[in-house]
Amino acid sequence: MTRPCHQNVVSTTPSPPQTVFLGIDVGGTNVKLGLIEDGGQIIAQHAVPTPPLKTPERVIEYALSFANEETTSHQRIGGVGLAIPGILDSEEMVLREVVNLPGWIDRPLLRLLSDQCDTPAMVVNDANAAAFAEHSRRGLGDRSLALVTLGTGIGCGVVIGGRPFSGDHGCAGELGHIAIRFGDDALPCTCGSRGHLETYAGAGGVLARLKLAYATNPKHRIPASLQSPLASPKDIADEAIKGDTICLDVIDETAIHVGSAIGMLGQTIDPAVVLLGGAMTFGGKQSSTGIRFLEKVRATVRETTLVQVGGNLIVDFASLGNDAGIVGAALVAKQAAADACFNNS
Ligand SMILES: [Zn+2]
Known part of the structure; x- marks a missing residue:
């Protein structure tokens, strides 16, 4: 009974x-x-x-x-x-x-x-809990979703077939530690390896690239807001909105790094939706730089994947914060x- x-x-x-x-x-x-x-x-x-x-x-x-x-x-x-x-x-x-x-x-x-x-x-x-919440909010049922969290580190939660998926070693979706650069020039990552996404597209990596770009463009003075050790990705977005071309270039470059990693994720698990969350979305959907960042990520995903994957994958901002x-x-x-x-x- x-x-x-x-x-x-x-x-x-x-x-x-x-x-x-x-x-x-x-x-x-x-x-x-x-x-x-x-x-x-x-x-x-x-x-x-x-x-x-x-x-x-x-x-x-x-x-x-x-x-x-x-x-x-x-x-x-x-x-x-x-x-x-x-x-x-x-x-x-x-x-x-x-x-x-x-x-x-x-x-x-x-x-x-x-x-x-x-x-x-x-x-x-x-990260999987947050992805599961976003998955439920969108009513995706048995479909799959990844939530990429951009901040000091880069995290990623994965829901496959309607359930959080952690892998056999608890590391599924560790997108921050996907290698995007190889060889002796690849920068060292906090995990001990080299060339990982987090090193280039985590908040510290983005600010380091920004300062290098100003240093190699002496005619272009670094804005006061970005000279502080406490400068944040939001400060980069604010300067980009004012028209700072170096900030815009760094945002575009970051989007290419993130988009190429999402492309690898897309080719691997072919999810229906990938969402971007965290503090480093350059203002998110509320700002022109956030939208520019998102569009560049989308374009990179399409350029680096099969059309069946990139042409159908929805890439958007997360909503639950x-x-x-x-x-x-x-x-x-x-x-x-x-x-x-x-x-x-
Ligand atoms: Zn790493």
């Missing part, structure tokens, strides 16, 4: 409680929490600094306390999802490498989560709950 999924719903109850899902997005600076409705809408959210909580156990305890306080008597928590940065061993659900979360390495995260909550639980890489992690973590929990329901039937 098929068992009902909502076993705590009594038959005499006039209407069943609303099922909500808890998303926990852990970063080195903050832990973000969100209660999410079935359709992915956020109904409550909260952020707390990570360092005082330190351990996975205390983060999970804090998150469950938040969820219990925010859940009304007409709601039930249907699942809990935990999104974390770094390289996640998806078989053992253990973090193998991470920056700024030293107490989390080699801890059995899924077991710790499952031990503290009585609902289905799941652990997911944060900083909320993507909690939404994606909660949606992964929802999927885990559906899987548990299916397996019990």
